[in-house]
Amino acid sequence: MRGIQITDFGSPLRLAELEIEKLPAGYARIKVQSNGICATDVKMVDGVGFRPKLPFTPGHEPAGIVEEINSDSESHRNLEGKAVVIHPHVACGMCENCISGNENICLRMLASYGINTNGGMQEYLNVPLRNLVALPDDVSMDMGALAGGVVAVPLRGLKQLGTLLSKKILILGTGGLAFSAVQIAKSMGAEVIVVGRKQEKLEVASRIGADFVINSNTTDYVAEIKKITGGFGVHHSVDLAGDSNEVPKLIQTVRRGGKVLIIGYSANTFQTAYNKLALDSISLMGTRSYTRNDLSESVGLISRNKCKPIISRIFPLEEANEAMSMVRTGQSVGRVTIHPNE
Ligand SMILES: [Zn+2]
Ligand SMILES: [Zn+2]
Structure with missing residues (x-):
């Protein structure tokens, strides 16, 4: 599959041919249809933000179609073919913050897609089933990606x-x-x-x-x-x-x-x-990030027209550097997304 990689901080992104990894039990393989880009990505690419181990595939705002599920449960496998947005953080689920409904500040965060674990700027992404939030028919892939990218964070903050x-x-x-x-x-x-x-x-x-x-x-x-x-x-x-x-x-x-x-x-x-x-x-x-519940509520706000994120431009994977430049200059009124499968 094709995917974007940071190979050196401060250098242009590279389009690479990547392995599709084996799907572990309890995971879903997502065909990524849209991935929002924000200042966090630009800072990372420029070497002034999070510094994951290289080469690294960014993208912490992905939405897509469930391609395959590795689970013994039929109700899980029924999700195949469904549209979902991915919650990027894999919280431990057991610490005092997780069990009190504040998994966004998990004390033992296991992984964050697009931050320290390869993210959504590739054709396919394997994620735990519990990180999927279903998208209703009236919420597009771009809007799903932006539910996490621009709605859930302020929603989390305002609720506090x-x-x-x-x-x-x-x-x-x-x-x-x-x-x-x-x-x-x-x-x-x-x-x-x-x-x-x-x-x-x-x-x-x-x-x-x-x-x-x-x-x-x-x-x-x-x-x-x-x-x-x-x-x-x-x-x-x-x-x-x-x-x-x-x-x-x-x-x-x-x-x-x-x-x-x-x-x-x-x-x-x-x-x-x-x-x-x-x-x-x-x-x-x-306030930092958002929970799966915040993401689900954000999808609901978009579906009910209470929140309408603005999309300025959509880029294919090949133009990831142009997409980053557009965010870097801060000139666009709305958001920029990448479509890895177009
Ligand atoms: Zn972001
Ligand atoms: Zn935790």
């Missing part, structure tokens, strides 16, 4: 803020995850303010439901937030920009008892007013 009904939420950022966060927060009943730097992307945010947008290039957004919230600030702020300079400002945007949720990130540090966190009872919290 508690009930959002009638709450004022600031979303910092105008990428794919931010757009999903806007739509999910709106469907949870929140009033949503989006802060970003690119006017054309802020206009997209308005079109998909943001109640207010603020261009931080031209407006002091901390002051503006105070103004439109009667001086109190928003209930919660969500960081999807991954710019450490913005975190101290986000802490200034929340009212007493508010939460600042970190989803975007970098390796940089920030300094902030230490006393404000205590005196205003502000929680600074982070």
Whole structure:
């Protein structure tokens, strides 16, 4: 089969002829139809992100058709031919985080497809049966891939803020995850303010439901937030920009008892007013990845039209480097996916 490989960090990806591996018991072989590409992939290819052992096949946002199942159970084998999205993380299932429903922060994560185990940028991928989430007929392969790629992460984060009904939420950022966060927060009943730097992307945010947008290039957004919230600030702020300079400002945007949720990130540090966190009872919290349940709920949100990820362009496997360049420049409004079997 054909697959993409990183052979040297910082060098172009290579299209290679790869072995189809034997299918272990309890696993499914997936014919990958769509795999979303995000900044995590670009950072890895460029050598500034996760550093798996090379050669390595990236792709942590795959969806496809179940080609074959190795199981004694007929109900498992009935999945053959069905459309699925793959949850990329294989959690241990036994640690205290797994058994309390937080497998996204498993204490003994066994494998992560496309992060430390060969992923979806190849024609076929073997994964454990429990990592499959079924796709209904009205959710396409691209939308399935993006359920994991852009919906499940903000869904996981927003659920941790508690009930959002009638709450004022600031979303910092105008990428794919931010757009999903806007739509999910709106469907949870929140009033949503989006802060970003690119006017054309802020206009997209308005079109998909943001109640207010603020261009931080031209407006002091901390002051503006105070103004439109009667001086109190928003209930919660969500960081999807991954710019450490913005975190101290986000802490200034929340009212007493508010939460600042970190989803975007970098390796940089920030300094902030230490006393404000205590005196205003502000929680600074982070969130990572998503559970199988979050992925299943994300598929449901897409199916019910509550969340509509935007796809900018689809590339064949041969044009993986062009696909990476498009994500690297950050110019596209929506997501980029690869179709390994076209
Ligand atoms: Zn991703
Ligand atoms: Zn675990």
